[in-house]
Amino acid sequence: MPLYCQLKDTLKAAIERGKLKPNDRLPPETELAQLFQVSRMTVRQALIELENEGFIRRRQGQGTFVAERKFRQSLLRLTSFTEDMQSRGLKAGARVLSVKVISGDENLMQRFEAAPDEQFVRLERIRLADGEPMALEISFLRRKFCPRIEEIDFTDRSLYVTLREEFGLELGWASQTIEAKLADEYEAKVLGVPVGVPLLLMQRITYLADGLTRIEYVRSSYRGDRYQLYVEVMR
Numbered sequence: 001m002p003l004y005c006q007l008k009d010t011l012k013a014a015i016e017r018g019k020l021k022p023n024d025r026l027p028p029e030t031e032l033a034q035l036f037q038v039s040r041m042t043v044r045q046a047l048i049e050l051e052n053e054g055f056i057r058r059r060q061g062q063g064t065f066v067a068e069r070k071f072r073q074s075l076l077r078l079t080s081f082t083e084d085m086q087s088r089g090l091k092a093g094a095r096v097l098s099v100k101v102i103s104g105d106e107n108l109m110q111r112f113e114a115a116p117d118e119q120f121v122r123l124e125r126i127r128l129a130d131g132e133p134m135a136l137e138i139s140f141l142r143r144k145f146c147p148r149i150e151e152i153d154f155t156d157r158s159l160y161v162t163l164r165e166e167f168g169l170e171l172g173w174a175s176q177t178i179e180a181k182l183a184d185e186y187e188a189k190v191l192g193v194p195v196g197v198p199l200l201l202m203q204r205i206t207y208l209a210d211g212l213t214r215i216e217y218v219r220s221s222y223r224g225d226r227y228q229l230y231v232e233v234m235r
């Protein structure tokens with residue numbers, strides 16, 4: 001096994017066993033080289049790979065730190081952000097960036113298979129886990145099923161709970177796509193991450209319990225450094 005792989009495995013094991021904890025600072029490259037009796041090039045190669053795999057993070061001018069653990073997100077169930085956080089023992093929150101009523105948007109009409117005169121509500125939120133920004137979420141809802149929903153304050157309030165409790169809407173299933181994207185300036189600013197970090201863009205169309213009526217279209221941009229998607233596959 002190449003030397004850099006051995007060093008990488010050693011550091012990875014220290015992180016996985018909790019000897020090195022999230023936000024611990026790693027010694028500088030020269031020190032690591034001395035400690036493990038390898039060249040600086042070897043150390044650098046090991047660190048590049050650990051960073052690519054999300055185990056460590058370099059902060060400009062501050063050094064290299066052990067990354068926060070990633071949340072594992074199952075893809076099998078239709079859950080809300082609030083439920084996802086609760087299941088991890090974290091407090092879900094939201095900061096509302098904007099709420100608007102819109103109509104006459106061709107793209108939305110097609111997505112929802114809606115009539116040309118239908119109105120939609122666009123809700124833009126930053127989703128927080130114990131106060132830390134995790135995702136930028138832009139939800140579009142068909143206003144005729146949840147009239148005046150734009151008047152509700154969604155700060156720290158679940159959309160799915162609101163749909164059920166205020167409007168009697170039961171969700172049935174959703175179709176979802178996931179793709180990689182790089183944070184643009186706006187996303188970086190509201191998520192508090194550097195421009196260009198990887199994000200996981202999940203787009204969901206949610207149907208009501210009748211199985212046919214589309215109620216929600218969402219674009220959720222999750223931080224790629226904090227999220228890992230999980231699915232079990234059968235042969």
Ligand code: GLP
Binds near residue numbers: 080159
């Ligand atoms: C997740 C999903 C979104 C959904 C949201 C509802 O984040 N990716 O598609 O709109 O949950 O969450 P809540 O009920 O907490 O507002």
